[in-house]
Amino acid sequence: DVKVTQSSRYLVKRTGEKVFLECVQDMDHENMFWYRQDPGLGLRLIYFSYDVKMKEKGDIPEGYSVSREKKERFSLILESASTNQTSMYLCASSSPGQGDSPLHFGNGTRLTVT
Amino acid sequence: QQQVKQSPQSLIVQKGGISIINCAYENTAFDYFPWYQQFPGKGPALLIAIRPDVSEKKEGRFTISFNKSAKQFSLHIMDSQPGDSATYFCAATTISGTYKYIFGTGTRLKVLA
Numbered sequence: 001d002v003k004v005t006q007s008s009r010y011l012v013k014r015t016g017e018k019v020f021l022e023c024v025q026d027m028d029h030e031n032m033f034w035y036r037q038d039p040g041l042g043l044r045l046i047y048f049s050y051d052v053k054m055k056e057k058g059d060i061p062e063g064y065s066v067s068r069e070k071k072e073r074f075s076l077i078l079e080s081a082s083t084n085q086t087s088m089y090l091c092a093s094s095s096p097g098q099g100d101s102p103l104h105f106g107n108g109t110r111l112t113v114t
Numbered sequence: 115q116q117q118v119k120q121s122p123q124s125l126i127v128q129k130g131g132i133s134i135i136n137c138a139y140e141n142t143a144f145d146y147f148p149w150y151q152q153f154p155g156k157g158p159a160l161l162i163a164i165r166p167d168v169s170e171k172k173e174g175r176f177t178i179s180f181n182k183s184a185k186q187f188s189l190h191i192m193d194s195q196p197g198d199s200a201t202y203f204c205a206a207t208t209i210s211g212t213y214k215y216i217f218g219t220g221t222r223l224k225v226l227a
Contacts, residue, residue, distance in 0.1 A: 004157070035217075040123070042203060043158070043217040058214070090157055100146045100165075100209050105157025 003027070004106035006091050012112045019078040021109050023091030030096040032074035033103065034058075034066060037088040046089075049074055050096070081113045116141060118206050120218025127225050133191040135221045137204035140185065144206040148215075149178065149189050152201045161202070162189070165209075194225045 007022035025032065033048040045058030047066040055066050063085060067075040074093075078085055089109045094101040119138045127133045137147075148163035164171045164178040164187065171178045177190040191198055204218040 040219055042120070042219040043215075045214060048214070092157070100148075100163065100207075102148070102160040102163075103150075103158075103215065105159065107155065107157050 004091055004093055004104050006089075006106040006109045008109050009107070010110050010112075012114065013078075013081050014114055015082060017078075017081050017113075019081045019111065019113075021076040021078075021089055021091075021111070023074045023076070023106055024072050025074075025091075025093040025104070026072065027093065027095070027104070028071065029093035029104070030071070031094045031101070032068065033092040033094075034064075034074065034076045035090040035092065035105075036060065037090055037108070043090065046076065078111075081111075083113050085111065086113045087111060116216055118204060118216045118218045120204050120221060122221060123219070124222045125224070127191075127194045127223065129194065129196060129225055129227055131194050131225075133194045133198065133223055133225070134188055135202055135204070135223070136186065136188045137206075137218050138184075138186045139206050139216075141206070141216075142185070143208050144216075146207050146209045147178070147180065147187050148205050148207075149176075150203045150205065150217075152203065152220075154200075158201075158203055191223075194223075196225045196227045199223055199225050 034046040035043045049068045065077045091106045092103040149161045150158035151161040152158040175192045180187045205215045
């Protein structure tokens with residue numbers, strides 16, 4: 001089974017802090033994604049990466065950046081956390097090929113910015 | 115054009131009943147429509163998916179009905195069980211595209227014992 005591990009289940013940070021959310025997958029997947037989940041808004045794509053050192057903006061990239069130095073690891077960075085970034089963050093991975101490769105999600109990191 | 119509209123936002127069903135969740139899309143380029151199931155404290159997981167060349171796909175108690183002309187698709191859960199209580203997300207994407215899924219806003223299903 002694919003395992004996508006997010007390093008923290010809960011995080012509390014202060015406004016203005018630099019925040020790193022880490023994600024590791026163990027299935028040698030090329031594609032990795034960061035989503036944000038908010039009630040009533042569903043899952044919104046922040047960034048995705050289809051190869052090491054490659055990244056593409058999703059639908060809501062403002063205020064975020066990403067890093068993918070190794071195939072198995074995809075990091076989401078909040079350069080200066082703000083209260084409107086309080087949310088559940090979900091990392092996912094998928095195998096390469098066509099768009100019907102299923103997404104495998106981690107269990108999420110609930111970030112609170114105070 | 116890129117939205118996927120999902121309804122209802124929440125749903126309560128008696129055990130043994132049928133749960134129905136509906137989604138509508140606008141972009142006719144979408145050609146792959148998965149449903150994801152999310153239990154509390156867990157990430158979403160693929161439940162069932164359909165391509166528009168068929169009007170229905172069934173896997174156990176779960177069925178997707180697809181209406182291409184109306185640009186709508188729905189998830190039916192037959193004989194709903196308390197263990198089906200979860201949040202369900204519909205999604206749409208293009209198979210030959212850039213791996214971008216557009217998700218619906220989610221439906222929180224509660225099945226009463």
